[in-house]
Structure formats: C-alpha cells, structure tokens
Amino acid sequence: MDGIIDISGLSKQYSSGFVALKGVDLSIRRGEIFALLGPNGAGKTTLISIVCGIVRATTGRVLVDGNDIVRNWRAARSLIGLVPQELTTDAFESVWNTVSFTRGLFGLRANPAHIESVLRALVLWDKKDSRVMTLSGGMKRRLLIAKALAHEPRILFLDEPTAGVDVDLRHDMWQLVSRLRSEGVTVILTTHYIEEAEEMADRVGVINKGELVLVRNKADLLHEFGTRRLTLRLSRPLAQVPEALAAWRLELSSDGRELTCLYDSKHAGDGVGQFLERAREAGIEFTDLATAESSLEDIFVSLVREKT
Numbered sequence: 001m002d003g004i005i006d007i008s009g010l011s012k013q014y015s016s017g018f019v020a021l022k023g024v025d026l027s028i029r030r031g032e033i034f035a036l037l038g039p040n041g042a043g044k045t046t047l048i049s050i051v052c053g054i055v056r057a058t059t060g061r062v063l064v065d066g067n068d069i070v071r072n073w074r075a076a077r078s079l080i081g082l083v084p085q086e087l088t089t090d091a092f093e094s095v096w097n098t099v100s101f102t103r104g105l106f107g108l109r110a111n112p113a114h115i116e117s118v119l120r121a122l123v124l125w126d127k128k129d130s131r132v133m134t135l136s137g138g139m140k141r142r143l144l145i146a147k148a149l150a151h152e153p154r155i156l157f158l159d160e161p162t163a164g165v166d167v168d169l170r171h172d173m174w175q176l177v178s179r180l181r182s183e184g185v186t187v188i189l190t191t192h193y194i195e196e197a198e199e200m201a202d203r204v205g206v207i208n209k210g211e212l213v214l215v216r217n218k219a220d221l222l223h224e225f226g227t228r229r230l231t232l233r234l235s236r237p238l239a240q241v242p243e244a245l246a247a248w249r250l251e252l253s254s255d256g257r258e259l260t261c262l263y264d265s266k267h268a269g270d271g272v273g274q275f276l277e278r279a280r281e282a283g284i285e286f287t288d289l290a291t292a293e294s295s296l297e298d299i300f301v302s303l304v305r306e307k308t
Contacts, residue, residue, distance in 0.1 A: 003027035004155060004186050005051060010060030012046055020046040022210040033187045035197035038207035044190045048157050052082050078106050081153035083144050085160045091133035095124055095143060098132060103150040118146050121176055138169050156180060158189040174200060230272060231260045232286040242282040248275055
C-alpha cells in the first residue's frame, strides 16, 4: 500500500520559542484509517495544520499524493478535507449555501446531487434551509463534516471530531467514516475517545511533546505492548504470595481471595500452563479463573508516562 501523505523531518518552532514538533517522519498509507493519539499539547493539531496548509513548518517537507504542500499547495489542498476542532461557520447563511460555497472555493462546478448525498448521510437534509446560527452544537459539528466533504476529497482529517457531541452523532460519524473508507478515502483522526481508535483504526501513531513516539499496526501494537491478566478466584484466602511463585508477576487482592498473574501479550501463551501447574504444587486451589487483555488506552497511557 503506497503512501498518500509523506512527512519527513517536520519541525515547528513558534516565535515565542515553543517547539511544537521535533523532526517528525511519517507516511500515511492510501486508503487506511490512521489514528494519531497524544495528550493535550502533544502536537497533533499543529501536525494536521501544517499538512493542511494552515501553519507553515519551520523545517521539513510534506508531500500529499506527490504534491509538495508549499510549491504545489493548490493541488495538495484540493485533495484534503479538514474537520477542525473549532466550530467556525458563517452564522447567517443557510446550511445548503454554506456547503455549496465551500465546494466552489475549490473551483469545482456545482453538484447538487453530491451536496444532497452528504447532507442526508449526516442527517442534515431537513436542516438544509436553516440558518447556521439556529443549529444546535451537534448539528454545527455535522455541518463542519459536510463542508469538509463538499469537494469530494481523497483524504479526510478529523481533529477531535466527536469531542463534546452526543452519542447519535458519534455513531453516525463512524458509519460515514466506514463508508468513506470503502470508497477509498484515507482518514486521519485524532481523538480523546481511544476506544474509537481501537475500533476503527488500521494503524496508530502516538505523539508526545512534539515527538512521534511510535507508529504501529493496531494489532501489532496490542501484541507488542499489551498485557494479559489471568485471575484466579481462590477457594481459600491467601495472606501472601507463596515464594514458589516469585518468578511470576503476581498481584494479590486486598482480601486475599484473588490472585492475578500478568503476562506480556506476546509471551502469554508460553507460561500459563506452567504457572497453573506451579500454583497447584504450591497448594493454591481456585474455584474460577478469568483472562483479560489490556486495551489500546492502557497501552497509550503507559507509553505517554514513559516519555514524560
């Protein structure tokens, strides 16, 4: 799968001296859903703003489908749709005119059928003649997405698209994202709802303090950094963990009735049977057992803490 966005050596230092990005190298694959995760102030929005031509980089280069965003900015920008965090719209225009005008900004001919399709997909068709100022916050968020899709981009940036919105909008948005992906659109999203990234993304990038910490396929990330937990519900409470089990990473509950063994996901299958055998030899009897795996959020928190 070839890259549709290629970023090399990208840095950004503001006039205040604050360094927002530090030598970022990243390639976004054509047709994938890529989740960019990081705490507030990590550099996510700065990175997106540079790629979209809103902010100029201090050093580095960005190619969008082979087009340099500085030398060939018009061609590069025409391929990109951006849904920003901020609700910025023309309050006195109608929904229909606002979305149609955005399409015209890219030099495209009017296409009422496309505008109607977008508005219907975002449950905005009944509001097409309403002034933007009369819309609820959730509807305005839907309108931003409609504006981003007005010129039929091949790349869609979603910068915290579901922050502070209702469950219905989140559901509708992810349905739309799935449909766009099936049509070959590349989607890059930042989100505080890491469970969304875990469900939707093909690959995940973690950024912290302006540095790209890692980029992995989601499955590889969960396998490489994840932890599995095997919890035994004990027949009799333990006062302490037997010395015979000191080789394992164990946690004993405060009441002594649950013993949990932690494994790296990539080695989880190697020692489970051996641990259970040693536990029985140590006289530990249990009535039940359960397993669980760490989530993408667990891994994200761990990675960010390591770099703090």
